[in-house]
Amino acid sequence: MTEKKKKESGAAVKEQMSFRLPGPLVKGLDDVDKLMASISGDLQLDFSDCTFISVEGLEWLEEMLLRAQSKGVSVSFSNVTPSVYKVFKVAHIDSVMGACGLPISGPVC
Amino acid sequence: MTTAVKDNDTSLMERVNHLTRQARLAAAVFSQYSQEDVDRIVKAMTAAAIENVEKLARAACDETRMGLFEDKMLKNFVASEFHYHQIKDKKTVGIIREFPEDNMVEIAEPVGVILALSPVTNPTSTVIFKSLAAAKTRNSIIFSPHLMAADASNLAARVVYEAAIEAGAPKGFIGWVEKSSRLRRETELMMVHPEVDLIFATGGTQMVKAACSSGKPVLGVGSGNTPVYVHKSTNVRQAAMDIIISKTFDNGTECPSEQTLVVDREIADSLIQQFKDYGCHDCSDEEVVKVAETIIDARTGGMNYRMVGQPANFIAEKAGITVAPETKILLCQMKGDLRQHKLAVEKLMPVLSYVVVDSVEDGLNRALDVNYAGGTGHTAGIFSEDEDVIEQFGTFINAGRIIVNSPTSIGGLGGIYNNLNTTLSFGCGTGGGNITTDNVGIKNLLNYKRVPRRKHFTLSFQTTKNIYINPGSIDHLRTIKTKRAFVVTSRSAARRGHLSMVLERLPQDCRVDVFSEVGAEPEWSTIEQALQVMSQSQPDTVIALGGGSVLDAAKVMRLFHDYPDLKLKEIAFNFLDFRHRMAEFPKGVKTQLVAIPTTSGTGSEVTPFAVLKDTKSQRKLSLIDETLLPTVAIIDANLTKSLPRDITSDTAFDALTHALEALVSTVASDYTDGLAFESMRLIFEALPEVLKNPTNVVWRHKLHNASCLAGMAIGNASVGVNHALAHSLGGHFDVPHGRANGVFLISTLQYNASIPHKFMVQSCYPLWVADEKYARAAQFLGLDEDGNLAGKGKGEKPNASNIKQLNLALRRAIYDLSIQCGQPMSIAELGISQENFAAAMPDLVRGAFEDMAVRTNPAVPLFEDLKDLFINAYAPRQRP
Numbered sequence: 001m002t003e004k005k006k007k008e009s010g011a012a013v014k015e016q017m018s019f020r021l022p023g024p025l026v027k028g029l030d031d032v033d034k035l036m037a038s039i040s041g042d043l044q045l046d047f048s049d050c051t052f053i054s055v056e057g058l059e060w061l062e063e064m065l066l067r068a069q070s071k072g073v074s075v076s077f078s079n080v081t082p083s084v085y086k087v088f089k090v091a092h093i094d095s096v097m098g099a100c101g102l103p104i105s106g107p108v109c
Numbered sequence: 110m111t112t113a114v115k116d117n118d119t120s121l122m123e124r125v126n127h128l129t130r131q132a133r134l135a136a137a138v139f140s141q142y143s144q145e146d147v148d149r150i151v152k153a154m155t156a157a158a159i160e161n162v163e164k165l166a167r168a169a170c171d172e173t174r175m176g177l178f179e180d181k182m183l184k185n186f187v188a189s190e191f192h193y194h195q196i197k198d199k200k201t202v203g204i205i206r207e208f209p210e211d212n213m214v215e216i217a218e219p220v221g222v223i224l225a226l227s228p229v230t231n232p233t234s235t236v237i238f239k240s241l242a243a244a245k246t247r248n249s250i251i252f253s254p255h256l257m258a259a260d261a262s263n264l265a266a267r268v269v270y271e272a273a274i275e276a277g278a279p280k281g282f283i284g285w286v287e288k289s290s291r292l293r294r295e296t297e298l299m300m301v302h303p304e305v306d307l308i309f310a311t312g313g314t315q316m317v318k319a320a321c322s323s324g325k326p327v328l329g330v331g332s333g334n335t336p337v338y339v340h341k342s343t344n345v346r347q348a349a350m351d352i353i354i355s356k357t358f359d360n361g362t363e364c365p366s367e368q369t370l371v372v373d374r375e376i377a378d379s380l381i382q383q384f385k386d387y388g389c390h391d392c393s394d395e396e397v398v399k400v401a402e403t404i405i406d407a408r409t410g411g412m413n414y415r416m417v418g419q420p421a422n423f424i425a426e427k428a429g430i431t432v433a434p435e436t437k438i439l440l441c442q443m444k445g446d447l448r449q450h451k452l453a454v455e456k457l458m459p460v461l462s463y464v465v466v467d468s469v470e471d472g473l474n475r476a477l478d479v480n481y482a483g484g485t486g487h488t489a490g491i492f493s494e495d496e497d498v499i500e501q502f503g504t505f506i507n508a509g510r511i512i513v514n515s516p517t518s519i520g521g522l523g524g525i526y527n528n529l530n531t532t533l534s535f536g537c538g539t540g541g542g543n544i545t546t547d548n549v550g551i552k553n554l555l556n557y558k559r560v561p562r563r564k565h566f567t568l569s570f571q572t573t574k575n576i577y578i579n580p581g582s583i584d585h586l587r588t589i590k591t592k593r594a595f596v597v598t599s600r601s602a603a604r605r606g607h608l609s610m611v612l613e614r615l616p617q618d619c620r621v622d623v624f625s626e627v628g629a630e631p632e633w634s635t636i637e638q639a640l641q642v643m644s645q646s647q648p649d650t651v652i653a654l655g656g657g658s659v660l661d662a663a664k665v666m667r668l669f670h671d672y673p674d675l676k677l678k679e680i681a682f683n684f685l686d687f688r689h690r691m692a693e694f695p696k697g698v699k700t701q702l703v704a705i706p707t708t709s710g711t712g713s714e715v716t717p718f719a720v721l722k723d724t725k726s727q728r729k730l731s732l733i734d735e736t737l738l739p740t741v742a743i744i745d746a747n748l749t750k751s752l753p754r755d756i757t758s759d760t761a762f763d764a765l766t767h768a769l770e771a772l773v774s775t776v777a778s779d780y781t782d783g784l785a786f787e788s789m790r791l792i793f794e795a796l797p798e799v800l801k802n803p804t805n806v807v808w809r810h811k812l813h814n815a816s817c818l819a820g821m822a823i824g825n826a827s828v829g830v831n832h833a834l835a836h837s838l839g840g841h842f843d844v845p846h847g848r849a850n851g852v853f854l855i856s857t858l859q860y861n862a863s864i865p866h867k868f869m870v871q872s873c874y875p876l877w878v879a880d881e882k883y884a885r886a887a888q889f890l891g892l893d894e895d896g897n898l899a900g901k902g903k904g905e906k907p908n909a910s911n912i913k914q915l916n917l918a919l920r921r922a923i924y925d926l927s928i929q930c931g932q933p934m935s936i937a938e939l940g941i942s943q944e945n946f947a948a949a950m951p952d953l954v955r956g957a958f959e960d961m962a963v964r965t966n967p968a969v970p971l972f973e974d975l976k977d978l979f980i981n982a983y984a985p986r987q988r989p
Contacts, residue, residue: 052141055134055280083141090221091137092304 015041018078021050025057025084028064036064039073045099048079053087058096065095075099121295124286129304131281132222132249136306138279139219139247144202150276151193151245157272158189158237158265165233165268168261173229175418180359184234184522184533191524191531192241196551201246205555212564218556219247221306224299226320228312230362230418230457231533232258235311236265238533240283244273246554251305252285253296255312259288300325309554311534321542328553329543330534333364333487334455335517336479338472338502339380340493341373343514348492349383352461355516357437361458362418365488365510365521365535368455369443369479370463371472377465381440389438389461390421396430397441401451403428404460412456421459447478455483469498473505480506485540490517509536509546523548564872566688570780571735572821573704573715573742578814580806583705583745586614586652591701595648596623597639597663599655605751607707611654622646624666627655631662633677634724636669643670652703653739656760657711657846660704661719664737667702671695677723681730683961694734704739707748709812710760710847712767712820714742729840731961738824744817746810754800756845757812758930761796763847764788764816765923766854770829771822773861773882774965775874781826782882784818786889791815793890793898793922797929829966830957831857834978837956841949842941851932852939855920855989856981858883862916865968879967881907884915887922896921896989920989936983946983953979 017039019032035043053061068075077099080088088096142150158165166181200206206215223243227235236252243250254262263285270283286295300308300323308327310320317331339348356367372380381391392400404416404424416424421439425432432439438459443450452462466472480489489508493499503511510529512520523529532548547553577585594615602608603625615621624639643666651670653663669675672695684690704714713719719732749757768788771781795811802808834857835849862880869877884907893899894911896918907915927934936946954975957963963970970978 053138055131055138058134058138086140087137089137090140091134 015039016044017041018044018046020046020048023049024052024054025050025061026052026054027056028060032064036067036071036073039071042074042076043068044076044078046078047081047084050084051081053084058087058091058093061096061099062093065099069095076101121291122298125295125298125302128251128284128286129222129299129302132251132284133304135279135282136219136221136247136249139249139282142202142247142279144200146277147202147245147247148197150273150278151197151241153272153276154241154244154269155189155193157268158185158241161265161268162186162189165237165261165265168264169231169233169258172261173232173258173418175230176359176362177357177420181233184231184359185237187522187524187531188234188238188533189241191522192238192550195524195531196241196245199245199551201551201555205557212562214560216558216560217246218558220326220554220556221248222304223248223250223554224296224302224305224308224325225250225252226296226308226310226312226316227252227254227258227262229255229258230359230364231311232262233265235533236262237269238531239309239311240266240269240273242551242554244278244282245551248554249282249284250309251299252283253292253299254285254288256288256292259286259292263287307554309534309549317542326544328534328536328545328549329541330536330549331541331543332455332483333368333535333537333541334453334479334482334484335365335368335488335490335508336476336484336506337367337370337490337492337517338476338498339370339372339376340469340472340491340495340498341375342494342498343376343492344494345376345379345383347514349380349387351492351514351516353384353387353389353437355518355520356461357459358516358518360418360420361456361460363518363521364455364457365512366457366516366518367461367490368484369447369453370461371475371479372463372465373472374465374467384438384440388433388436389440390425390432390436391440391442392430394442394444396428397443397452399428399430400424400439400441400460404456404458405451405454410451411454412458417457419458424458424460447475448482453479453482469501473501476502476506480508484508486537486543486546487535487541488512488517488521490515490520507538507540509538510548521548563875566873568776568778568825568873570778570825571717571738572824573739575740576715576742576744576817578744578817580746580810582743583610583748584614585741585743586611586703587616589615589650589703589741591616591619591648591650593620593646593648594622594650594652595639595643595646595666596621596652596654597627597659597666598623598625598653599627599659600625602655602659602707605707607654607705607748610748611652611705620646622648627659627662629658631658631665631721632724633721633730636662636665636721639666640669640673644673648700650701650703652705653714654705654707656706656708657713660706660711660713660739661721663702663704664713664719664739665721665732667698667700668695668736671698671700677730680732680734681723683959685964687733692734694736696736698736701740703741703743705743705745705748706813706816708752708756708760709746709749709809709816710763712764712816712818712823714739714744715817715820716824718824729836742817744813746806746813749809749813750804750806752803754803757799757803758796758932759845759847759851760816761792761799761812761847761930762851762854762927762932764812764819765792766831766835766847766850767819767823767828768792768815769854769858769883769886770831770966771819771826772886773879773967774826774829775869775871775967776965777826777882781822784822785826786886788815788819788822789886790890791818793926796926800930827965828962829857830860830963830968830970830975830978832962833957833960833966833970834975834982836960836962837953838936838979840956841953842939842945844939848933848939851927852934852936853978853982854923854927855934855986856978858916858920858923859989860970860974860978861967866971866974867969869965869967869969871965874967877967880912880916883919884912887915887919890919890922892918892922894918896925898922917989924986924988934986936979937985943983946979950976950979
């Protein structure tokens with residue numbers, strides 16, 4: 001479920017963790033919360049297997065991203081399926097779209 | 110409860126943000142739900158609503174002190190049971206409609222977050238109705254209830270919401286504003302909140318107006334003023350009962366309910382008596398004044414809201430009039446000018462005004478008075494057995510629902526008395542400041558995504574039915590069935606002996622008239638002359654003998670002879686697409702047309718085209734229709750043997766242009782390609798031989814066939830930019846058509862073989878293949894890379910690497926053929942001075958641009974392109 005990599009960026013060496021969501025995201029994931037508590041580098045969430053997301057799942061993502069920001073952890077989402085990406089689009093949550101790679105400022109679509 | 114926010118929250122804006130945020134997330138999540146998910150949720154909500162109809166009706170009555178508990182129960186049933194019955198099988202997810210004939214589907218897209226305003230008059234039924242509609246369409250909905258009904262409304266919202274959550278709906282998809290002193294302000298903030306996508310406003314005029322001025326899309330459903338015409342043909346007993354049912358329903362709080370009756374004098378007494386018999390009170394003039402003073406707010410001229418939904422006895426008591434216990438309705442006759450009467454407005458209570466009229470006209474006008482006194486777009490009713498009167502009423506009255514022979518209030522709800530969509534929200538169209546006249550429902554809560562597939566037009570192939578070929582085929586005239594023939598020809602045909610060849614072969618008993626006034630360019634005035642002669646002779650056969658002009662003229666003569674009432678301007682419209690053209694040609698012709706070409710160029714004997722000049726405007730008119738196709742074509746090369754060298758060459762280059770343009774046309778097909786290829790091959794082979802030996806009938810025959818084949822090709826694939834340029838140049842400088850075509854050929858081949866500046870907009874032309882087709886022509890002609898004829902079958906097969914070379918070879922071959930034939934290849938060679946040419950340039954370009962020939966060119970020739978093509982064609986050419 002988790003994968004650890006070393007990411008070289010200039011002089012600093014950052015730790016990058018990746019975590020594959022196990023399926024539909026209908027509530028907060030303790031594994032990710034624990035990871036978030038311990039991580040010092042970046043975290044990538046892999047949505048390959050996530051084909052459904054609930055309101056609770058969305059709320060948890062938003063809250064988790066807020067925690068990450070306060071910790072200085074950069075979280076990114078990868079392999080987001082179109083049905084879940086459409087949920088993100090309709091939900092209008094800036095931080096979630098940011099994790100999908102959308103710049104927080106500037107023109108967006 | 111996560112969806113409700115209490116008054117003691119930190120700030121109003123935070124409450125608004127919270128509610129809309131919840132709704133937004135729910136709307137996002139809802140987008141993943143399937144039709145099955147949604148239907149399961151709606152079913153659960155409906156069941157919960159039905160279980161609670163009585164409780165909710167009681168809550169509404171207790172809180173609002175309006176209406177009748179039993180009727181509120183019925184409304185709750187309508188909003189749940191009836192509504193569910195109507196929507197349960199409707200598709201609202203994914204593809205919801207298919208249009209196979211249009212090759213298109215509609216896919217549903219939720220509208221998002223709906224702010225729903227609910228009225229005091231129907232506080233629970235409206236909430237049930239809108240909640241079910243929102244769930245069915247996967248939208249979130251936030252209710253902003255009327256302050257006087259907020260607890261009842263919110264109770265209804267809670268009942269259906271909890272059932273929905275139990276069935277798996279997304280958390281927060283129904284929300285509501287709790288009752289508070291700041292409810293109105295909260296609603297105003299919500300109306301302009303960025304997270305609200307649509308306002309669904311049902312209620313009083315002020316509330317709907319506020320919603321409409323929010324800048325959001327609004328389904329605003331406001332007040333009405335229902336006129337009901339009771340025509341003398343109606344069944345009075347039924348009308349009285351239906352009106353009582355309707356006007357007493359929930360003590361008259363339904364906005365579609367009857368407000369003013371317009372009654373024919375013939376039945377007025379019996380109708381009023383029937384009302385009385387059923388327990389209504391007909392007020393005296395003095396009582397009418399008292400009632401009006403009681404129920405109408407003198408300040409606003411509208412109804413007194415304290416009287417809304419109150420029983421008749423209560424209102425009578427307040428008005429100080431004495432009525433029998435349990436009086437159903439207070440009837441108030443309006444005398445004098447209805448338009449000035451206080452009671453000619455909406456009265457949501459059991460007070461029913463009426464006027465007596467003396468005719469249908471009077472009745473319709475009075476109904477219009479009521480309709481336009483605040484009721485446009487809403488509801489109207491008529492009781493009549495006269496279908497004409499019903500139709501007239503429907504035509505003149507502006508109402509979204511015109512209820513016939515039924516109660517307007519319950520009738521307007523839909524489902525009980527008729528098959529209108531069940532609703533608690535009545536769209537009033539622009540008459541009521543709304544966007545729809547629908548009984549608003551699920552269909553108004555969806556965005557419809559149309560997914561049209563590319564149109565693939567059916568291409569057809571049509572040509573002259575009977576074509577007689579080979580030298581001597583003119584003998585076919587001996588077998589033709591005709592009693593009265595009309596020969597259209599030119600004077601030169603007579604000189605060359607062609608006319609006598611025809612006349613000798615026509616049956617002995619055939620009466621023949623000859624019209625030989627067709628000049629080089631047929632004019633409408635010439636056609637009119639011929640039609641005069643034809644009207645006398647009444648021919649059964651028209652024989653066209655000559656070049657393209659004669660054949661074109663004869664086509665038009667035959668058409669107008671068969672249809673003398675036809676107007677030229679009605680069939681000569683310019684068009685962008687043949688299949689959508691405005692021109693309406695008649696279907697079929699009865700006079701047969703025998704076309705005998707005496708030149709080998711236009712192919713007019715097998716095309717549905719005719720070009721003529723309008724005498725008045727001096728404009729060239731292009732007519733295109735299958736009714737212009739000749740019945741018979743006789744391709745007899747003996748008639749071309751005496752053709753002069755220059756005309757032989759000019760017309761052959763016209764045919765060559767036809768073949769080349771049909772080949773790359775956007776509507777070319779395998780059928781026309783084959784004809785074009787063979788035509789080209791015959792021209793390359795036969796033209797030099799004909800010019801060497803003009804009387805050799807075998808080569809003349811091949812050339813004649815080439816012209817006919819190319820004619821069939823353009824008859825179905827049309828021409829292109831080369832013709833547009835040639836028409837413009839030829840028209841301006843009086844250049845023979847074939848010669849004008851020839852000077853542009855090398856330029857247009859190069860132009861069309863280059864990647865277009867602008868691709869042609871044409872559904873049936875999905876791939877730009879002009880360069881490949883020219884390359885295939887080069888291959889078919891057996892050209893070597895230098896453009897020499899290496900022999901059929903010896904040409905190089907086109908591939909990605911040699912297309913340019915094959916295109917060049919084709920241009921070289923055309924250059925060489927032109928040199929060989931002495932055919933001019935530049936405008937300068939036509940004797941047009943540079944000065945005159947430059948002066949004419951704007952007109953030349955405009956003329957070419959407006960020519961219909963460009964419509965099927967593989968590239969859109971822009972103004973600058975056309976100018977360049979003209980300029981490039983001026984100077985004498987070098988071999989490409």
